[in-house]
Amino acid sequence: MSLQAFLNKDKRDRKNQIVEFVVSEDFKNSDGDIEPFKIKPIGFGQFSAIREQNSMTEIKNKQMIKKTNEGATTLALCAKCVVYPDLKNAELQDFYEVMSETELLDAMLTIEEITNLSNKIMEISGLNQDMNELKEEAKN
Template identity: 35%
Template sequence: MSKFNAFMKGSVKAAEEVKMKLDRFPEEIVLRPLTAGEADKINERCFVNKTGRKGKQERSFDVVRYNRGVCSASIIYPDLNDAALQESYGVRGAEELYAEMFLFGESAQILEKVTEISGLNESLDDDIEEAKN
């Protein structure tokens, strides 16, 4: 018997979906946490080559595109890949729909919730405080 049984896929708790209510919509949206691999793939898509000093190519990271990619990948409901939903907003693609569908403040709320459920809001200070209690 392996000493790693606790880490085997069948032993790990499933990531929980979270419902979130936004004032403008009559129904809640449903979010899921992202895996590190999913975040890495989104991260890689967000680097672009730009001409820098003296014509030299430099890699630049598009933070807005990354945040939009993370949020749109986390939304389970509504399905941002649904053609009818995209058509109703006059866009194509999940990230384009996300950008058109949600207001700036709503987008910030979604990003905050996604980072929270994906475990990015926990800091060393939180761990220290928890250990004290």
């Protein structure tokens, strides 16, 4: 057995990749070309932490039920993975009259665009399991 088999540079570099993705045709640069977002993948641990931050446990009929706010989870996932545009940029936030990265995405994009963006992030992260499967995993 050799540790060398696990020292896979390609595998490490895939986690650091930046992917361009056209989220909306509404964003055009000064030449009139569509400006893509730049996104990075997320690890399962980080994704699970985002889901946990947007979940709460309720007690109903003496049973604990965990509920996840899927909308907040999706926005947080996107905010974590968007590299460009800089969602922390004060000028951009001021323009859309918001004060956080998640609010900015919500103001900039339609529901369909947010869904497409989160699906692409899930795909490049290797988390393209069915969302129902992920919900079941999170419950256990």
